[in-house]
Amino acid sequence: MSSNGGSDRPFVTFENVQKSYDGETLVVKNLNLEIQRGEFLTLLGPSGSGKTTCLMMLAGFETATHGEILLDGRPINNVPPHKRGIGMVFQNYALFPHMTVAENLAFPLQVRGLSQAESEQKVQRALDMVELGAFGARRPAQLSGGQQQRVAVARALVFDPDLVLMDEPLGALDKNLREQMQYEIKHIHENLGVTVVYVTHDQSEALTMSDRIAVFNDGVIQQLAQPDVLYEEPENAFVAAFIGENNRLRGTVAKAANGSVQVKLPTGEQVSALPINVRGVKGEETTLSLRPERVVVNPRGKKVPNVFEGRVEEVIYLGDHIRTRLNVAGHDDFIVKIPNSADHPPLNPGVDVKIGWSIDDCRALDAPAGE
Amino acid sequence: MWVYTGGEQTTMADITANQAVTGPLIAADGTPLKRKLAQTTRRARMRALLLTAPLVLFLLVSFVFPIGQMLYQSAHNPSFGDVLPNTARALAEWEGDGVPGEEMFAILAADLKQAREDRSIGRAATRVNYELPGSRSLFTRTVRNIGKVEAAPYKEALIEINEKWDDPILWATLKRVSNDYTASFYLAAVDRKYDADGSIVMQDEKRQIYVQLFWRTLWLSALITFLCFLLAYPVSYMLSVLPLRYSNLLMILVLLPFWTSLLVRTTAWIAMLQSEGVVNDLLVWTSVLDDDNRAQMIYNRTGTIVAMTHILLPFMILPLYSVMKTIPPSYMRAARSLGANSFTAFRRVYFPQTIPGIAAGTLLVFILAIGYYITPALVGGQDGQLISNLIAFHMQRSLNWSLAAALGGILLVGVLVLYWVYNKLVGIDKLKFG
Numbered sequence: 001m002s003s004n005g006g007s008d009r010p011f012v013t014f015e016n017v018q019k020s021y022d023g024e025t026l027v028v029k030n031l032n033l034e035i036q037r038g039e040f041l042t043l044l045g046p047s048g049s050g051k052t053t054c055l056m057m058l059a060g061f062e063t064a065t066h067g068e069i070l071l072d073g074r075p076i077n078n079v080p081p082h083k084r085g086i087g088m089v090f091q092n093y094a095l096f097p098h099m100t101v102a103e104n105l106a107f108p109l110q111v112r113g114l115s116q117a118e119s120e121q122k123v124q125r126a127l128d129m130v131e132l133g134a135f136g137a138r139r140p141a142q143l144s145g146g147q148q149q150r151v152a153v154a155r156a157l158v159f160d161p162d163l164v165l166m167d168e169p170l171g172a173l174d175k176n177l178r179e180q181m182q183y184e185i186k187h188i189h190e191n192l193g194v195t196v197v198y199v200t201h202d203q204s205e206a207l208t209m210s211d212r213i214a215v216f217n218d219g220v221i222q223q224l225a226q227p228d229v230l231y232e233e234p235e236n237a238f239v240a241a242f243i244g245e246n247n248r249l250r251g252t253v254a255k256a257a258n259g260s261v262q263v264k265l266p267t268g269e270q271v272s273a274l275p276i277n278v279r280g281v282k283g284e285e286t287t288l289s290l291r292p293e294r295v296v297v298n299p300r301g302k303k304v305p306n307v308f309e310g311r312v313e314e315v316i317y318l319g320d321h322i323r324t325r326l327n328v329a330g331h332d333d334f335i336v337k338i339p340n341s342a343d344h345p346p347l348n349p350g351v352d353v354k355i356g357w358s359i360d361d362c363r364a365l366d367a368p369a370g371e
Numbered sequence: 372m373w374v375y376t377g378g379e380q381t382t383m384a385d386i387t388a389n390q391a392v393t394g395p396l397i398a399a400d401g402t403p404l405k406r407k408l409a410q411t412t413r414r415a416r417m418r419a420l421l422l423t424a425p426l427v428l429f430l431l432v433s434f435v436f437p438i439g440q441m442l443y444q445s446a447h448n449p450s451f452g453d454v455l456p457n458t459a460r461a462l463a464e465w466e467g468d469g470v471p472g473e474e475m476f477a478i479l480a481a482d483l484k485q486a487r488e489d490r491s492i493g494r495a496a497t498r499v500n501y502e503l504p505g506s507r508s509l510f511t512r513t514v515r516n517i518g519k520v521e522a523a524p525y526k527e528a529l530i531e532i533n534e535k536w537d538d539p540i541l542w543a544t545l546k547r548v549s550n551d552y553t554a555s556f557y558l559a560a561v562d563r564k565y566d567a568d569g570s571i572v573m574q575d576e577k578r579q580i581y582v583q584l585f586w587r588t589l590w591l592s593a594l595i596t597f598l599c600f601l602l603a604y605p606v607s608y609m610l611s612v613l614p615l616r617y618s619n620l621l622m623i624l625v626l627l628p629f630w631t632s633l634l635v636r637t638t639a640w641i642a643m644l645q646s647e648g649v650v651n652d653l654l655v656w657t658s659v660l661d662d663d664n665r666a667q668m669i670y671n672r673t674g675t676i677v678a679m680t681h682i683l684l685p686f687m688i689l690p691l692y693s694v695m696k697t698i699p700p701s702y703m704r705a706a707r708s709l710g711a712n713s714f715t716a717f718r719r720v721y722f723p724q725t726i727p728g729i730a731a732g733t734l735l736v737f738i739l740a741i742g743y744y745i746t747p748a749l750v751g752g753q754d755g756q757l758i759s760n761l762i763a764f765h766m767q768r769s770l771n772w773s774l775a776a777a778l779g780g781i782l783l784v785g786v787l788v789l790y791w792v793y794n795k796l797v798g799i800d801k802l803k804f805g
Binding site: 059060061080081082083084085086087088090091092094095096097098107108111112155156159165 | 699701702704705706707708709710711712713715716719720723724
């Protein structure tokens with residue numbers, strides 16, 4: 001997490017914000033969120049989860065149906081977008097096609113009444129920052145996707161806003177370029193100390209760049225945490241499923257005892273798990289979440305409380321690891337990632353194998369209805 | 372810090388540069404790549420050509436050929452030479468000073484006798500009358516009496532029939548008319564004529580109408596185009612931002628005039644605007660106007676402007692709409708987020724992007740307007756007539772097709788010049804018609 005910039009007050013605050021487009025359904029349900037100065041916060045979620053709506057309300061293009069949004073302690077619900085001083089990078093870049101790159105960058109400075117000389121200097125500095133110093137005279141259409149992306153970032157930063165919003169800015173780029181841009185945006189953020197609110201549906205993008213991630217689903221923040229916490233300690237079944245890969249076993253609580261629960265699977269086996277999102281009442285429905293890389297194959301010497309038999313169904317060679325699909329406890333989609341190293345000889349389909357995992361790696365979460 | 376991938380920086384310029392270094396590329400079988408490409412695509416091109424052939428032929432027959440014919444007629448009028456061929460030939464050789472001698476009159480008398488038999492003198496008389504008003508009767512009367520002239524001296528005999536035959540101005544005119552190719556119709560179309568010694572002078576003041584009419588046509592067309600633009604811009608904008616089901620409904624309303632007859636729409640305006648019409652009744656009823664003082668809004672210039680603006684409006688809306696539809700709302704949002712208020716955002720970001728649509732719409736409406744005929748004819752009265760109405764008059768009433776063709780030719784050149792100017796200003800490749 002980055003510093004608070006000397007102020008204890010959150011930079012952006014959403015207070016009980018609700019948003020509805022049609023008066024029948026809520027796209028954003030009672031949102032409370034505090035963003036610190038200098039923070040890189042990502043709103044992550046599937047499409048239609050309300051994350052972009054939140055960003056648009058912050059930018060001023062949508063009005064909250066209920067609740068208050070504060071920017072630096074000041075309510076901004078009635079401040080028009082051009083007076084909010086928030087930089088924004090759009091999904092399709094929204095570079096003005098009839099202006100050159102330099103004119104695009106000069107636009108926010110001109111409307112702020114900066115002098116010609118000052119404006120030119122700032123434009124050049126911003127272009128240099130994104131390594132496009134020699135491209136000022138070009139039209140956006142003459143640039144590649146990655147270059148347009150950089151211009152869009154430079155334009156959102158050229159007037160020195162304290163807050164920059166990014167709405168899936170890397171969605172149109174190919175994979176290599178996207179990964180490279182992730183680092184660049186992250187570095188710019190670190191160098192300038194600007195607060196960034198970033199919207200994406202790509203979890204790896206969110207994990208790479210963010211100080212904190214707010215996982216959205218169904219208009220509600222499911223979990224707000226640092227990337228590693230989000231991955232290691234998901235608080236509910238949605239977050240566990242959305243962030244990274246995981247094996248899910250449905251079952252019912254058999255008994256709860258000092259920091260662990262016994263969960264009975266439909267096939268009769270019992271699993272010891274860490275209770276996270278269960279009350280521990282006998283008979284309660286639960287989802288067990290287990291990361292594929294935390295499953296140990298042939299746990300001979302190690303002491304693990306959960307040991308199961310599984311039959312290898314499929315083996316996929318992926319270079320650094322071998323992805324193995326097993327049939328365990330009636331689930332034939334049980335995935336185990338086996339590191340490609342000397343102590344782990346590859347398995348062959350059809351072989352029976354023993355697997356095991358520890359209590360801490362097996363999290364008992366809620367059991368969403370309808371799954 | 373920024374590492375470019377190789378592919379990203381390879382531009383078309385680089386590729387062509389590479390080619391220049393290695394020389395023409397050769398296909399695997401040794402033929403140059405360009406020729407090989409042409410060979411392989413020939414079949415497809417031939418098929419495309421064949422498919423377009425009917426349209427090309429149709430355009431040739433129904434468009435290019437008639438226009439060429441019309442333009443030819445504006446500068447080529449053989450009426451005199453057809454009716455009085457020998458006279459025309461003799462006049463061509465005559466040096467054209469004063470009144471010719473007996474020899475010429477003898478040829479003329481023979482031609483006139485032939486014309487009397489063929490009953491064809493009318494055409495030649497009309498042709499001369501265009502150039503020298505009042506000389507029609509000279510020909511008809513002379514032909515009527517030519518039977519009496521049986522032997523030389525023809526000159527005295529003809530002058531006896533009508534003393535105008537002794538007029539050098541008549542003979543100068545005849546010499547000019549005897550040439551099938553003439554610029555005099557174009558001169559007439561711009562209110563000019565030849566005087567007796569063949570120099571170009573202004574038409575008599577009473578007969579100067581065309582230049583004034585051309586200016587009026589241009590000015591009214593410009594005004595109508597501007598009004599269409601003013602009305603169409605907000606409508607197109609609304610169409611482009613509304614959800615599809617509303618915009619479709621509105622679009623039908625916009626297109627509705629296309630599906631009703633032009634005549635019906637124009638007569639609807641007559642019902643609206645005439646002195647006992649809906650608008651006047653309403654104004655009188657609300658006491659804005661006195662009953663004895665009803666506004667004259669039709670059968671004059673106002674009528675032409677109102678009806679034509681209405682009829683041409685869709686031609687402005689459609690190209691504007693098609694351009695506005697392609698401008699994503701994120702541009703305006705980006706401008707707003709960068710600190711521009713709505714007006715600045717509109718002026719600096721939205722408006723410049725709609726210019727191709729404005730250019731297409733104004734060009735379309737203006738060109739349609741300067742050639743418009745039915746509406747001004749029905750609701751224009753006297754001072755709402757446009758140049759097309761006069762062209763129609765010469766085609767149908769006065770039967771001076773050459774003059775009609777010359778007027779049309781000037782109109783055509785005007786449109787082409789406009790097109791050229793637009794190309795210089797906006798770039799014709801940037802026009803978007805929808």
